[in-house]
Amino acid sequence: MKEEIRAAYEELVEWADLIFAQTREKFGSLVKCQPGCTDCCYAVFGLFPVEAVYLREKFDELPEEQRRAALERAAEAEGQLMELERKLARHPDDPYMQNRIMARERVRCPLLDEKGECILYPFRPLTCRVYGIPVLVKGRAQICWKAGFEPGEKYPTFNLDTAYRELYRLSQKLLGEEEKAGLLLSLPLVLRTPVENLLNGNWKNKT
Numbered sequence: 001m002k003e004e005i006r007a008a009y010e011e012l013v014e015w016a017d018l019i020f021a022q023t024r025e026k027f028g029s030l031v032k033c034q035p036g037c038t039d040c041c042y043a044v045f046g047l048f049p050v051e052a053v054y055l056r057e058k059f060d061e062l063p064e065e066q067r068r069a070a071l072e073r074a075a076e077a078e079g080q081l082m083e084l085e086r087k088l089a090r091h092p093d094d095p096y097m098q099n100r101i102m103a104r105e106r107v108r109c110p111l112l113d114e115k116g117e118c119i120l121y122p123f124r125p126l127t128c129r130v131y132g133i134p135v136l137v138k139g140r141a142q143i144c145w146k147a148g149f150e151p152g153e154k155y156p157t158f159n160l161d162t163a164y165r166e167l168y169r170l171s172q173k174l175l176g177e178e179e180k181a182g183l184l185l186s187l188p189l190v191l192r193t194p195v196e197n198l199l200n201g202n203w204k205n206k207t
């Protein structure tokens, strides 16, 4: 990844970390994130290409044993994600049902090891960094179910829509095209795709 793009990406996640830290400082008891809590590591989410490449480069620097174990977990998670896609496909025109299915689904992130720790924690995606504080997604406030923020009260909110726009812009710069910049890649897919392929927009879901 070009240094300029990497620097812009790191600046974005530093901003997310800053907002998280400020929120925790102000509303400490309402933020429930703590070592050992892995709730967000079972949520289904995707990565923009720029995050995918960044994370995949860091993954390649891990010891072989750790990588092998993560790839085994990724194969299992990919099977669960394919099953999820089949469930969603049964309700193609029903966003309500699709949202319900997505909300209930629990797929263990392959980067979560046997001890319940993220093996790439310092480099984790933006979504993981702000999971425990109020965020804005598609204009609506969302929050981890464990957090103590009260519905109806006003709190500072991290604007994920703005962050996603920046991730899209950086992905466009990285890939040199618009179409694939907006595609979200699952973590199992990212782990089994070499960096060069991700950079060329050359990745493939299992069918």
Ligand code: SF4
Residues within 6 Å of the ligand: 040, 041, 042, 109, 110, 111, 112, 117, 118, 119, 120, 121, 124, 125, 128
């Ligand atoms: S990348 Fe790390 S913090 Fe994020 S979901 Fe996976 S294991 Fe959890």
